[in-house]
Every structure is written in structure tokens, then in C-alpha cells.
Amino acid sequence: MGVKTGSSPGTGQPGAERPGFPGSPGFLPSPPPPFTLPLPTLPAGSIATAAQLNELAAAANFLLNKPIARVHDGAGSQSIAVTPSNTVIKFANRDIDNVAPGMWSSSATDRLTIQTAGWHKVRYGVSTNATKSVNTYVQQVCGSNNPLGAGSTVGPYWPGYTVQGYAGASGVWPAYLYAGDYLQVHAFADSGGALTEAAISPSFFSLEWVHI
């Protein structure tokens, strides 16, 4: 197998025609190459070189240490706006963040920023201190590597709703994420009045890299 480019047509991956996401064109010409894991081609009769074996080792090592990040808000007290407004949730505490320079940053706690392109699984929850209706969702903001253009948005996806004050959802983010793209958790209250985020059983947000 040669170098995997992840550009199979018709799969929704870069280089394929795919349906338009909100605010995006329906066809994406010549996107930049996504993240790759070089894998060697070993013809019959050849002797594997150290470089080729190390490519295999590096691929396994990447998967054993695949990018994950998990953050939470231990302070609480953020006010969650009433519809039609919404609040972007901030997460002040980094629990896990194993890829440099980090998906989370203390200077921008309201997002997780992709460092390694690929498909990612999203998990999140928003906790409030009142037994009321909470609506939540996740939205993507594109960076300069994304062919949709910096500042373009994708989503919202993965909505959550509860009447018990704790809302959330999870799933694989339905768009390929490029390095520099970031995801944010939004929340809003129903017409019954603004809510306050809870410090106990805190709001959380995580990303798990799942596939090239």
C-alpha cells in the first residue's frame, strides 16, 4: 500500500463532491492534502529497510497515542442566555490534551481547536443549577486550512435537550476537520429565563480523533 491520502471520491472526504453544509458551497475543488500516515510499499522479494519498518512503527505509535482532548468548567457561574440568543460555553479546565500545541488554550477556553486533521468524535454536556429546559448544540468554525474558507461555519449538529438542567449529545462530527478548525458548544434556555451554569457535575467537552 502506498501513502494513504484519504481522498476517495464519494465518501465525503476531501476531494469528493459532497452536499453543501450550511454556509458552504456544494462542491469543493482541490482541497489541501489532509493528514497522512505514510505506509511503505514492499514489493515481492524486497528486504524491508529500517525506514520502512519505522513507518509502520510510527503509524502504530500514532494510533496508541491518538489525539484526544477533554475539558470541563469547574467554576460554573456562566449565564446561559434565553432564546433566540445563545451562549458559547467556556471550559476553564483541561483534563486531557495529548497533542501539541494543544486543542485547548487558556487564552480561548470556549473552543477545542483541531491539531491533527481527520474525523473526530464529539462528546459534550452542559450543566446548570436549575431544573429547567436547556438546549445545546455544537458548531464548527473553519480555519485557514479548510477549503470552505476561514471563518465559515458548519453545523449546528448534535443538539441536546433536557428539562432537567443537564443537556448534551455525542457523535462523530459529520464533516472532515482540518488543522485550525475549531468546535464550540452553544447553549440557550427556553423562555423561562436565563440559567446559570453549575460547578458541580460540571459542563464538559471532548474530542477523540477516530479516522484519517
Next chain:
Amino acid sequence: MAMLPEILYFAQNDSSIANLNALAYAVQFLVDDDVRPVWHFYKDSASQSLTASIFATVTYNHNPIDSDGVYAATHNGVATIQTQGYYAVEACVPFAPGTFGSMAGLNVNFLFTAGSGNPHYPAGVTIQFGIRGSSPVTDATGDTVVCITDIVPVCCYPGDTIAVQAFSGLFNATINTNLNGSWESQRIVPNFTGYWVALGT
């Protein structure tokens, strides 16, 4: 306990079988759920009653998938970690129909408890995480199901435990099981799944 893979890099003209086997084991660990720690518990025994306003550990009486031996029949509400690493967890809890109203306070969350082998937390320290609340049905005939998922917020070490907790704020609720009852109720079993995600310290 699964042996954690150790990636060894190859020097020029390196023909070490040990290095090749280490690489082969790493791949096996990544792709073989009989090697990588994975579990799935479920309950099909009698329903479980909850006392109002008390977090209760959800118990399970089956472990059809348990590659690392995290389940114990005598400790059937928790997964006891055997292999160090970061883990992802998922669970669903069906609550039996009742006089829920709209504000009954049905919540489900995970609970991490540090064991004696955890170098970062004293044994017994707990972390509640992954909480989610319900949107109860009001027809009094259908189950209310709450499903949750999260990444355990700390690296897990052998002896740490992870449990699923259920909470009812206003009345003594009941966790339902699949008893082949009506189509709206007793068709879902409480379940708890976890899997190793990545190396960690």
C-alpha cells in the same frame, strides 16, 4: 490485565524478531477487541428501585464483552480497571413509567473512584462526570431513557473503578429492564460500555 504495547524503533539492518513481534502486538492491541480492554455490561434481572435524591450505582448482571476482566459478580455495579490508559464510556438507563410530571429530576452520570494504585489521587477519591438529564414522557406508559457518554477525565490505573449512577430528584423511581412487556416499556436493558482509547500517564 492487558500488556501495554511498547513501540520499538528499528535501526539500520535491524532484524530483531523481538522488535517485529512488539510491532505485531501493538497492531493486535489496536485492532483486536479480545486484547484491547473493552467491556459491555447489561442488566436483565429484576428492576432496581431508587431512593429519591440519592445517587445510586446501577448494577449489571451480565458481561458479554469483557476482554480485560473488569467485571466481578460480587462487585457488579462497577468496572474495575486492569490496564492503564485513557478510557471512553457509554451507558443507557431506562426509567420505568410513573408520575414523572415535567420536573422529576431524572439524571444519569458516571463516577470514577481512584484505587490504591493510582499515583495521582488518594484511594477513594471520586470524580462525577458525564452527567445528563432526561426529558420525561408524560403519558405514564413509556420508559424514559437517559443515555450518556464521556471520556474519563483522568488516566485510569489498575484498581480504579468506573460506575454508572442514576438519580431521581422528587420520588422513588425505578430502573426498568427488558421484561418483554409493552412496546413502550420494558424493551431496553440498562447497559454500560467502556473501551481503552489511548496510552496515558
